[in-house]
Amino acid sequence: MAWPAPAINRTALKPAVPANPSVSQRRYPHVPADLVDSRLDQQGLGDQALDGQAAFFGPMTRPLFGCYHPPEPGIERDIAVLLVSAHGAEELSASRTLRHLAVDLAGAGLPTLRFDLDGCGDAAGDDLDPGRVPAWLASIGTAIDALRSHSGCRRGALVGLRLGALLAAQLARARPDVVLWAGVAPVVSGRQYLRELLALGALHPAQGTVNDAEPLLEAAGFAYTRATREALAPLGLEALVTPVPGARQGNEVGLDALRLHIFQRDEMPVPARVLAPLHSGGSTLTVHGFTGFAAMMDLPHASQVPQALLAQLRHCLLAASAPAGAMAPPPRGPRFGRMQARWDAIVERVVQPLSTATGPAGFGVLSLPGAGQPMRGSVLLLNAGAIRHVGPSRLHAKLARRWAARGMAVLRLDLSGLGESAPQPGQTDNQVYSTSAVAEVVEAARWLAYHTGIERCQVVGLCAGAYHALQAAMAGAAVEQVVAINPLVFHYDPAVPITSQAMNAYQAGSVAAVLSGGWRDAGLWQRVWRGQLPWAKVSGLLAGYVRVRLLRWLQSMGCAAARLVGKTRPCDLGAHLEALAARQVQMSFVFATGEPGPQLLAQLGGRRVRVLERTGALRQQFIADADHTFTRHAARQRLMATLDQLVLPDTAPDATAGASPRTTQR
Numbered sequence: 001m002a003w004p005a006p007a008i009n010r011t012a013l014k015p016a017v018p019a020n021p022s023v024s025q026r027r028y029p030h031v032p033a034d035l036v037d038s039r040l041d042q043q044g045l046g047d048q049a050l051d052g053q054a055a056f057f058g059p060m061t062r063p064l065f066g067c068y069h070p071p072e073p074g075i076e077r078d079i080a081v082l083l084v085s086a087h088g089a090e091e092l093s094a095s096r097t098l099r100h101l102a103v104d105l106a107g108a109g110l111p112t113l114r115f116d117l118d119g120c121g122d123a124a125g126d127d128l129d130p131g132r133v134p135a136w137l138a139s140i141g142t143a144i145d146a147l148r149s150h151s152g153c154r155r156g157a158l159v160g161l162r163l164g165a166l167l168a169a170q171l172a173r174a175r176p177d178v179v180l181w182a183g184v185a186p187v188v189s190g191r192q193y194l195r196e197l198l199a200l201g202a203l204h205p206a207q208g209t210v211n212d213a214e215p216l217l218e219a220a221g222f223a224y225t226r227a228t229r230e231a232l233a234p235l236g237l238e239a240l241v242t243p244v245p246g247a248r249q250g251n252e253v254g255l256d257a258l259r260l261h262i263f264q265r266d267e268m269p270v271p272a273r274v275l276a277p278l279h280s281g282g283s284t285l286t287v288h289g290f291t292g293f294a295a296m297m298d299l300p301h302a303s304q305v306p307q308a309l310l311a312q313l314r315h316c317l318l319a320a321s322a323p324a325g326a327m328a329p330p331p332r333g334p335r336f337g338r339m340q341a342r343w344d345a346i347v348e349r350v351v352q353p354l355s356t357a358t359g360p361a362g363f364g365v366l367s368l369p370g371a372g373q374p375m376r377g378s379v380l381l382l383n384a385g386a387i388r389h390v391g392p393s394r395l396h397a398k399l400a401r402r403w404a405a406r407g408m409a410v411l412r413l414d415l416s417g418l419g420e421s422a423p424q425p426g427q428t429d430n431q432v433y434s435t436s437a438v439a440e441v442v443e444a445a446r447w448l449a450y451h452t453g454i455e456r457c458q459v460v461g462l463c464a465g466a467y468h469a470l471q472a473a474m475a476g477a478a479v480e481q482v483v484a485i486n487p488l489v490f491h492y493d494p495a496v497p498i499t500s501q502a503m504n505a506y507q508a509g510s511v512a513a514v515l516s517g518g519w520r521d522a523g524l525w526q527r528v529w530r531g532q533l534p535w536a537k538v539s540g541l542l543a544g545y546v547r548v549r550l551l552r553w554l555q556s557m558g559c560a561a562a563r564l565v566g567k568t569r570p571c572d573l574g575a576h577l578e579a580l581a582a583r584q585v586q587m588s589f590v591f592a593t594g595e596p597g598p599q600l601l602a603q604l605g606g607r608r609v610r611v612l613e614r615t616g617a618l619r620q621q622f623i624a625d626a627d628h629t630f631t632r633h634a635a636r637q638r639l640m641a642t643l644d645q646l647v648l649p650d651t652a653p654d655a656t657a658g659a660s661p662r663t664t665q666r
Helices: 033-041 089-107 132-151 163-172 190-203 226-232 272-279 307-320 392-404 437-452 464-474 498-515 522-529 535-564 573-582 597-605 607-615 633-647
Strands: 054-057 064-069 079-084 112-116 155-161 178-184 216-219 222-225 259-265 284-290 340-343 346-351 354-356 359-361 363-369 377-381 408-414 457-462 479-485 586-592 618-623 659-661
Touching: 054 132, 054 346, 064 089, 064 132, 079 089, 079 132, 079 163, 079 307, 089 112, 089 155, 089 307, 112 132, 132 155, 132 163, 132 226, 155 163, 155 307, 163 178, 163 190, 178 307, 190 216, 190 226, 222 226, 259 272, 259 307, 272 284, 284 307, 346 392, 354 437, 363 392, 377 392, 377 437, 392 408, 392 457, 392 633, 408 437, 437 457, 437 464, 457 464, 457 633, 464 479, 464 573, 479 633, 573 586, 573 597, 573 607, 586 597, 586 633, 597 607, 597 618, 607 618, 618 633
Parallel strands: 079 112, 079 155, 155 178, 178 259, 259 284, 377 408, 377 457, 457 479, 479 586, 586 618
Antiparallel strands: 054 064, 064 112, 216 222, 340 346, 346 363, 354 359, 363 408, 618 659
């Protein structure tokens, strides 16, 4: 089974831009919206509903988003499976596993839909909207109806992960068309979940909330208002066995009992007090153990797929289903699959901006100004590490919609093997620095230029996305500005693990900061003398710093020697930045204070960085009180305000944005 993708006409991409585009002054002629519509429609990217795709569905004015995986032909089963994901940072980590699970189940004949709850992922809405819990529950109901209608199955199964399992449990008993509920490491109650969020905040106070009395509970980049917490608190798994008057009377699928499956972590089993009522509620409960939860929920770039768990889930669902040959026609309902959605004065389209030998490929979501609004520019947003196109804390989705409402065309791209984009032949998924990434960014910029009529776009990336944005510009992409946010790598070495390269960056940056000023502090050396700061640790850091500086000095000498013979080495950052400036590509770096990027930029770019800053071709902005991915809501708001100033034409500086230029950091 392949990754689900928009089923579009396999027409070749047309040439996008001249090889040497003219210099853009960030003032575009107003591009009519019908130009974009006509060029997308040439590739079959209209409003029609198509099978086997990622698409919008549900309410027209507040759409949901999902990825439907059709069953393998010839072995179709009579149960359709709805995957209800975890919430927040857990959802970003587990998205890889759920994607693999959906492909696995569809390959076994089970039509499967994974989707984003209201206000999550690509769906419309936001964390801070009112009525979150009722909206989430309504989303699940809408997804069940859409899945049944689209697949033709009369029976459905709900498979939920963490909070998704708890939410799905609230509907399973009340719907006669749901015959199986499976909870993977389920949240057993809303109160427990809220306690876990507070405990997470206590472990990482810079990223979360430690006091439940605060109006906004923040946890790993996502927020829960007081109203949301009050609605979550009373929820529990007992809803699976609580009678719902008339709900399962005269069951249309002829099954009286709801099958329940709990997949509990071997290291953290579900308490017996939670399981006891489920055994006595008239349903059949089976408890399974599984390993690999921690690896599955690791950071997205390190997340591992627990294959044994996938096999267990597939076995349970196949045992509850039957061949679909005698299946009755499904009731009519909402159809799944709109390639385009319009709401809040914007338009979003599912697109394939890359190409292969067999036709268009890749995955992206293109956000456009609404009807009657001209376009003022175009932006390409790249993956932050292995996080899918919605971005950390949904940053990319929010930026795209915010900028589209202000006249920009914004493409959120999944590079091959990330998010909804299938890996390139011969590659595995989840490779952050793949060998094809830079070429794909160049191609996506060309695609965006052709379909919008705007010859040069701005490329914005965080962490690995910043690296790919810079490298693509250096490779000749049609770019007018690169906005690089918290880059940790300026020259990627595939022979060195990326975790080691990132750690070296942080260590080098920290030592550089100490040596640039802290060494003058007499109190520092007094603490060393008194033994309060181990001399061995200090000397080790100093030796490591000297070694790194020596290696970089030797590298700079090699770059200088190469320039003498008219060549530029890949690691010669200063020369590459100069070349970008010569092509009139604006370079904007945005750093959270404390990040190692500024030191690395200064060391690797040398005096050229200072020269380019004086000419205005390169600029640096700093966001105070922020971490690498701007986890806290307030820091994210400051970042977004700063990006508005950098990206949007004619945006006046905002004194409250929270960013400061490099000169104020001296």
